[in-house]
Amino acid sequence: MGDIFLKLKNELGEKLKRDEILAPYTTFKIGGPARYFYEANSEQDIINAVKIVKKLNITYYILGGGSNILISDSGFNGLIIKIGNNWIAIKDNKIKCGAGASLVKAARLSIANNLSGLEWSIGIQGATIGGAVKVNAEAFNSPMSNIVEIVSALNIKKNKFEIFDNKDCKFNYRQSIFKDNNNYIIWETELKLTKASSNKIKKLIKESINHRNKKYPKFPSAGSIFKNIPYEFFKKNSKELADKLLNAGIARLGNIGAGLIIEKARLKGKAIGGAKISLEHGNFIVNTGNATAENVIMLISIIKQKVRANYGIQLEEEIELVGF
Ligand SMILES: Cc1cc2nc3c(=O)[nH]c(=O)nc-3n(C[C@H](O)[C@H](O)[C@H](O)COP(=O)(O)OP(=O)(O)OC[C@H]3O[C@@H](n4cnc5c(N)ncnc54)[C@H](O)[C@@H]3O)c2cc1C
The missing domain is CATH 3.30.465.10 (Uridine Diphospho-n-acetylenolpyruvylglucosamine Reductase; domain 3)
Known part of the structure; x- marks a missing residue:
């Protein structure tokens, strides 16, 4: 293992880190360590990083702002390449x-x-x-x-x-x-x-800020957990259910909102450990302080099961799971 670190360091230099805790690099503030971690700031950095992971056959993951991902508690067993060209x-x-x-x-x-x-x-x-x-x-x-x-x-x-x-x-x-x-x-x-x-x-900004202040939770999260389902797509598969959801106020703006489906399934506020389905927005799971990735995964699984049982809808994650 030490050998791989040295080989990587030979190519990537002093910026290479090992056992870097990933939680601070995510908006969820959840996630264990990356075995190796490197921030690519220049074209040469990114070319070198890709070359060496291919040569050593190491798993890697490209990290942006970490606002759409859930990283496992055991972290990532490979090289995290953080995109650092931020001009x-x-x-x-x-x-x-x-x-x-x-x-x-x-x-x-x-x-x-x-x-x-x-x-x-x-x-x-x-x-x-x-x-x-x-x-x-x-x-x-x-x-x-x-x-x-x-x-x-x-x-x-x-x-x-x-x-x-x-x-x-x-x-x-x-x-x-x-x-x-x-x-x-x-x-x-x-x-x-x-x-x-x-x-x-100014009007558009105000609309955005007002909406987010009203609907978005203050605790750390990864935004919407599940994708919304296009109403037309849903209607093709199950017109009867689509009409029922339309009448129940679940379909709007051409989509069946995952948050509304979760709300109708009476799951808002459900918590496991430090993870909780937000009271403000059903499609958000929040970290109330000490949530683990396992807590979040358990909530995701409960939501999927209940929504499937109640409405026959298979929700699909919008967030990406990393290191599971
Ligand atoms: C409070 C909150 C509100 C949000 N509201 C919205 C919203 O209104 N609308 C919306 O669409 N999303 C929303 N999101 C989700 C999220 O912010 C977006 O999906 C965002 O675009 C993800 O960008 P990121 O840099 O954080 O990507 P990451 O989470 O770091 O990565 C997401 C994916 O992109 C890949 N990736 C990152 N950078 C690169 C790169 N340079 N090249 C190739 N692959 C790359 C990663 O490997 C991963 O597959 C919200 C999130 C939060 C926390």
Whole structure:
């Protein structure tokens, strides 16, 4: 084991760490140690990291802001590569940034320049641009796919940077080419925003902040645990149930909201250890202080079972499980 650490260190230098506790790198504040941990700040860093993990046949994981993941209590038995290129530059109506840049910082800079398109993300602390592009993050019907113009990503197989335009990214609900196939590490992104009056922008920010203050819990979390289910998709499979849910107020904005389904199943407030299904939002599990990943997994399992039994719906995780 020590031997692998030395081989990695030979290639990656003093920045390489061992047994780094991962909880502080996640918004859930949950997760054990990474056997090896490395922050890639430059193109050369990321190329070197990919080269050496392939050569030594080591498992690795790309970490953004850790706001959409649950890391196991036993941590990750491989190399965590934290994306550290976090620069942001603005020119005319475009924002260029490193994949490790904070989504909220990019939003604030665009707002300060009267550019519209990222207001919805105010309040998503922790998320990076790279993570947001990969999962096509969105709120209020305003997905990343509306503003992404160009992405530069490292093709892991070829160890070569490639350029993607918006179409190449194959965006869909919570989907992109970067999610469909794990062959790419997003490295830089160019976003195209729209000039707007500061009044219009202020109104959109206010809507976002008010919604988040009202609906989002204050405790650490990973955002929504489950994906919402497109109503049309659901109707095709079970029109009778779809109508029942529509009448029960569970379907809205073209989606069956997972939070509402969980609320109707009377699961809000249920707790195991330090993990609790939020009282504010049924699709959030919060860490009230000393939650373990195991506590969260048990709650996820209870939710899935009860929702399946009550409504015949198979919920699917939106968060990613790491190290399980
Ligand atoms: C309080 C709260 C509110 C939230 N609200 C919303 C919301 O309104 N809408 C929404 O869509 N999401 C929301 N989220 C979820 C989350 O913030 C987003 O999904 C975000 O885009 C994840 O970005 P990240 O940098 O934290 O990614 P991580 O959680 O670090 O990683 C997510 C995935 O992206 C991969 N990844 C990260 N960076 C890269 C990269 N550079 N190249 C390739 N792969 C990469 C990881 O390997 C992983 O597969 C919320 C989360 C929280 C905690």
